[in-house]
Amino acid sequence: MKVGILGATGYTGQELLRLLNNHPEVTLAHLGSSTSAGKRISDICPHLQESLENVLETEELPDVDVVFMALPHGIAAARARELMEHGIKIVDLGADFRLKDAQEYENWYKVKHADPALLPKAVYGLPELYRNEIAGKALVANPGCYPTASQLALVPLLRAGLLDPNSIIIDAKSGVSGAGRGIVQNLHYSEVNENFKAYGVGVHRHTPEIEQQLSGAADAKVVISFTPHLVPMTRGILATIYAGVKSGITEQELRDCWQQDYEKEPFIHVMPEREWPQTKYTNGSNHAFLQLRYDQRTGRVVLVSVIDNLVKGASGQAIQNMNILFDLPETTGLQTTALWP
Amino acid sequence: MKVGILGATGYTGQELLRLLNNHPEVTLAHLGSSTSAGKRISDICPHLQESLENVLETEELPDVDVVFMALPHGIAAARARELMEHGIKIVDLGADFRLKDAQEYENWYKVKHADPALLPKAVYGLPELYRNEIAGKALVANPGCYPTASQLALVPLLRAGLLDPNSIIIDAKSGVSGAGRGIVQNLHYSEVNENFKAYGVGVHRHTPEIEQQLSGAADAKVVISFTPHLVPMTRGILATIYAGVKSGITEQELRDCWQQDYEKEPFIHVMPEREWPQTKYTNGSNHAFLQLRYDQRTGRVVLVSVIDNLVKGASGQAIQNMNILFDLPETTGLQTTALWP
Amino acid sequence: MKVGILGATGYTGQELLRLLNNHPEVTLAHLGSSTSAGKRISDICPHLQESLENVLETEELPDVDVVFMALPHGIAAARARELMEHGIKIVDLGADFRLKDAQEYENWYKVKHADPALLPKAVYGLPELYRNEIAGKALVANPGCYPTASQLALVPLLRAGLLDPNSIIIDAKSGVSGAGRGIVQNLHYSEVNENFKAYGVGVHRHTPEIEQQLSGAADAKVVISFTPHLVPMTRGILATIYAGVKSGITEQELRDCWQQDYEKEPFIHVMPEREWPQTKYTNGSNHAFLQLRYDQRTGRVVLVSVIDNLVKGASGQAIQNMNILFDLPETTGLQTTALWP
């Protein structure tokens, strides 16, 4: 299987390279970079010993079976059609095909969508929740990192009608790699280290993505409060989620709902009662860990969900989607254990 | 003014030493330590150059005007009466005198209160909110770190009747020094670094303290969701708070309420609109920073409050309370600027 | 191949578990723990999803082909003979079989060696430098982390006679996991974070190990200055090494010597000129990176060597040695790429 990556030198591009080195069915056939074409990977990433011979190329039409697009939003939308016309399957790690509604895309991303006619052809690729829709498709919209963590916790409970859909608050925390490799003042080491802050309060672009998917699960319009925060660490997302529970529902029923949906999932783990997930459990792996506690005093349940933002929240999930597209076992190339400590 | 510290080698004890070195009216007359009596401070804390000559003593009755008790809960309750009978004023940095109801104390702290008859004599010492009650008292219960951050944001708005008191969710994040100096596996550097987790979900002991004080502010029983998290950094607390806003209230009214209450406060700062506090703004200082945003989509306001857990959340506030007890300007000894970067 | 680990819950034990999950020829047959026997691995290490079913056992004689001993020094020496008599091969990650001279061991480790008669049967297992001596042996002394980083840089140059053997200074820096999982005050997160210090100056136990091996390489007694430091990070070692260069030797000759010895080594990488290694290039991988610069002003060369202390400096190298013992390709199970960023 010949694989191409567009945007190979960003953090999700580099993470694809790391993970695909362990994938037995993949040949890296095209590594595109708009800024570093002509250089060898080793010039940018000396640690990628297994890929050192690869040379970065321009982002011309690659001769591959499948392409990962790890590009800034706006660019993928403009390039997807030509790739598809050449029979190349696409997993897009960016935001361009996640929202079904082009107008909603424009409201939140502040650019016009380059090819809204493609939107109906895209499938939202979170395998554990939408597996059956992915197989056989040609264009997969890989979910955002916060939406992945949030949906893994919420979608089963909303589908089962156990939560009040108007009560959902997602307080999410991410490591710094989620902000990408761009160099800006507020990602300077000295200004992130020993610091913690909220950002994008009320205006983060993952909000409509989460709401679209939760609305589908609840079969009703869901509006959420979503607040992301920056944690002084490189990797990891933890979402703490608050929701009102439907009258008469017990903690055990909530837990049973998760366990029923996830018991056969190799990557999703409901922790034993009263043990809480830590982001480091997922460090470098495609695993997610979940826990919940129902508080009778308030009538609310607290859900906690953790993933590695660059793996299950981006490149690992993208490979999982590719495996589905090519009818491989989903865990192929993804069986690495988290790095601890 | 002769000052004693009981528990001088814990983190809040050391922080008292650091801050009192800058206090012009204070003589350090007694540094008590149950574990290190007889050693010099420099044996434990080589960085405390200004206190190096001080020798740690047993925790016998000190000959001082005021004593800071920086002790594990349970111990202060047993010792306060004797100190007070000798005319020594007390600022207790622990939990023993924060809850008015001894039964509530026992429910959450799992020990019997040693001297419940003293509870009515204690005043809850968060100066910006309860200043007038503190002056003239002999026993100040210094608030917890999470309760300080939470009340600074919530109390003015609840007093003004702008929030729905049953809707409050406090998602709080703390640096590791908040867990104290005790050595346990989960505070090992290798297991905290590059890691983020929730803890004490639904059972943290600051919950009844926050609820007691918010109930007073709202003049109604307030029950909250409170979830603390551990951030891989040493100092700082950030609380992200969600609350339903009373019908018809605007963001500007919420902001005005804060600004009116805090405009003359030297330590409390409402940030300019759309700029969000960072914990590092408070690093080593007694300042607090606040911001809010009302989200019309959900009808909820998001409040963010940051402090240094060891200063405004503990030792700085304790000194502020001492200043009130002794009729000194509140900022005496507390005018240090945050360390940045 | 049935594998046992004695000391499975320490950091090097956990790292063996992580890496062996990727090893195609290995069955984990015995996980011994003196403190946690009877518990499941998941009770200690929830992140080890691939090993969750494994139950920790007492450290009785295991029914395995090879055992990794990840034990405090002193214990392995006492247990090795019985294991060997049952035909079990041993890779000892501790210090008990590294020094050839039992007296030297006692001088530095302050305990009597339990079985000095075994010392001549042990082989020092740093494959790139002593490969031919390892095959066919039954007892491998896996090198220390600092000695591995130091020897990779120095041994080729000393063997070639390019350095003044009396001029060697090794200034080494390690992440905190190198200090093990024990809980002591000075590994408390709050006291390591944002801090850097030297430790064990002039008395670190890796000194005689390095000197023994360098003396062998130089064919002369080598005495070094060795200073380890603690870096506020979890993984990684960087050794900065200073040595006088023999008269007339050029930087190119030094570089050529390395490149000749290492050009076919899959794990050892001499970086392009003027590019310097970073510990993160090795994060979680078995790779080592080297660089040097000869300074004409001083007549000294500066060598820099980096490894992951838990992989090439411990568990990865142990598996590499096991591969040699069982005639497998050395890279089996070790082809993971570093986690970056």
Added chain:
Amino acid sequence: MKVGILGATGYTGQELLRLLNNHPEVTLAHLGSSTSAGKRISDICPHLQESLENVLETEELPDVDVVFMALPHGIAAARARELMEHGIKIVDLGADFRLKDAQEYENWYKVKHADPALLPKAVYGLPELYRNEIAGKALVANPGCYPTASQLALVPLLRAGLLDPNSIIIDAKSGVSGAGRGIVQNLHYSEVNENFKAYGVGVHRHTPEIEQQLSGAADAKVVISFTPHLVPMTRGILATIYAGVKSGITEQELRDCWQQDYEKEPFIHVMPEREWPQTKYTNGSNHAFLQLRYDQRTGRVVLVSVIDNLVKGASGQAIQNMNILFDLPETTGLQTTALWP
């Protein structure tokens, strides 16, 4: 005393603001910034509550008694003469007046010196070592951070003739703030965190400054090996220094030499034997800590010196120099204790 700062928004500029807020004799009369003129300090540094009213100005000739120049190298040299002609005293935190030899400056800094005729008028301002030369001067060259840490350890021993001046190796480690506030890829949080590296090996610009000063102390030309490293922390420098000891000199004599020179110094502390300095002991303070150990096996002494790079290594020392220029006690405004933990 009216004080101006040119380059007020860089890290050393901000640190001057922080420290001068505690200085009883100073009025901040001019805060210059080439990039942010017209903004309020609070727009750049919301944490500087005590300076919030200050407005940044262009870098025109300020109406002040003394000016701190916290500017990139090359600029101070061009501006100093005009300021001096207006009777303004200067403390230059940059490199322009540190080297006595304009040619040496050009060799290492790769720019022509703008005003070499001023060089003889500049005094090198490390008070503990050159105090008597500073008083009465108009232009102080504030030492670099690495040179400060290095000289505090080495100069007394070289002056006393106890060391072999040709044997000196300085292996130095710095927190990231030492690299300044500029935004470049290799200061991105994700690429510094959990990483350690050497940089500028053999070519760092502090080399000639250290050599010039050590040559003066030894009264002979001293050539050193100097290797700086980047530590994943914000503040702090630790220098580990190796030197051959003159025949017959004991550890006690080396220690006595330090103690004699430093016993009355409020900022310099020789630690008790066998206790080693940590950078965190100096966090935010103007203190320095020293320790040494003579190794009979090698004939070398190991010296360790720690400072806060932004305080004793830059802005604190600059204020100490200003105090000397204006005949104030040296500790004025500098008596803050380190922030710990």
